[in-house]
Ligand SMILES: N=CN[C@@H](CCC(=O)O)C(=O)O
C-alpha cells in the first residue's frame with residue numbers, strides 16, 4: 001500500500017507482463033537455494049514518487065482503480081515486456097588511458113597475465129599513460145565507457161582508482177570520478193585502490209607510502225568534501241601486496257570509515273578470503289583460487305564473494321568455484337571487472353558467462369548482479385531489488401520473459417529502456 005497521499009507522481013509503468021522484483025521481503029542479500037527465487041509476478045504496475053523512489057507496486061487492474069485521480073509526469077505501457085532491477089556493476093576500473101589491445105594479442109599467443117605484468121606491461125603500462133593524462137582527458141575517456149554501461153542496463157557502478165601508484169595520480173583519478181558523478185546519469189560509488197607496486201619501489205616502501213602519504217591525503221580531501229570514496233581495496237596477490245601489507249592498508253582505510261572490499265585469491269591461493277573474513281570485509285573479488293577454508297570463512301563472515309568471469313575467460317584460467325560457494329551459502333555477486341585487461345562494459349554478457357562458465361542458473365546470475373551486488377557495496381537497503389521505498393532503477397525488456405537478457409547473447413535490441421531514479425536515461429531505438 002502507498003504511504004503517500006500525494007496525487008502527483010513521477011512515473012507509472014503499467015501492464016508489466018512480467019515483473020521481477022528479485023526480493024519482496026527487504027532481504028539484504030540472497031544465499032543458497034533462495035538465489036533461485038527472483039519473485040516474479042504478472043500484469044503489474046509500479047508507481048514512482050517525485051523523489052525517484054518506488055511508491056507502490058501492485059496488480060495493474062487494482063492499481064488502475066486505486067490511482068484513478070492521480071497524475072504522472074510519465075506513463076509507460078509495458079504490455080508484452082518484462083521489468084527487472086537496474087544492474088549494479090560492483091567492480092570496475094573505468095578511469096585510464098593507453099591502449100592495451102596489443103597485450104590481448106600477446107595473451108592469445110600464450111603469454112600469462114603475470115609474465116606481461118613483470119615485463120612492465122599490464123597495470124604498469126596503464127599507469128605510465130594515466131599519469132600523463134590530464135583530468136579532462138581521463139574524463140573524456142570515462143564518459144563513453146559509462147554510456148556503454150548504461151546502454152547495457154547498469155544503473156549503479158563501482159569505480160576504482162589504482163592506475164596512479166603515486167599520491168598525485170591516485171587523487172587525480174578519484175577527482176575524475178567525482179566529476180563524472182556530477183554529469184553522468186549512472187550513479188557511481190568510488191573506491192580507493194592500492195593496485196600494484198611502482199617499478200622504482202618495493203612492496204615494503206610502497207605500502208608505507210600508501211599508509212603514510214596517500215591515505216592521509218585522501219582523508220584531507222574527504223574532510224574538505226572534495227572526494228567521497230566509500231570503499232578501500234588492495235590487490236592482495238603473490239608478488240603484489242601480501243597478506244601483511246594488505247591488512248595494514250585495509251585497516252588504515254577502515255579508520256577513515258571506508259568499507260573493505262578487495263582483490264584476493266585470484267592467481268595464487270594466499271588466503272585472501274581468510275583475511276577478508278578476519279577484517280569483516282563487505283566483499284572480496286576474484287577468488288579463482290579460493291580454498292575450502294576460505295569458502296567457509298567468508299560464508300561465516302557474510303563477506304560477498306564478487307566473481308569476475310571475464311578475467312578467467314580472457315586469460316583462459318579456471319573460473320572461481322561458484323557452485324561450491326553457493327552450496328556453502330556464500331553471498332555471491334558478479335561484476336564486469338571492466339579494465340584494460342578485460343574491457344567489458346556489459347553485465348548481460350557477464351551474466352551469460354556466469355551461467356555458462358560458472359554454471360550458475362539465470363536466476364542466480366540475476367540475484368548476483370542486482371541485490372547481492374548492492375550488498376557488496378553496502379547499498380542493498382536502497383538498491384538492488386524492486387521494493388517500495390527503494391530507488392526506482394529499472395530495465396524494461398523487449399520480451400515478456402526476463403531470461404532473454406541472458407539468453408540473447410550480444411543482442412542490441414533486448415533492452416527497451418533503462419530507468420534511473422524514475423527517469424528514462426536510455427531509450428533503445430533499435431527493434
Ligand atoms: N587483478 C587486478 N586488477 C585488475 C586488472 C587490472 C589490469 O590488468 O589493468 C582485475 O581486477 O582484473
Ligand SMILES: [Zn+2]
Pocket residue numbers: 091092093263337339
Ligand atoms: Zn579488478
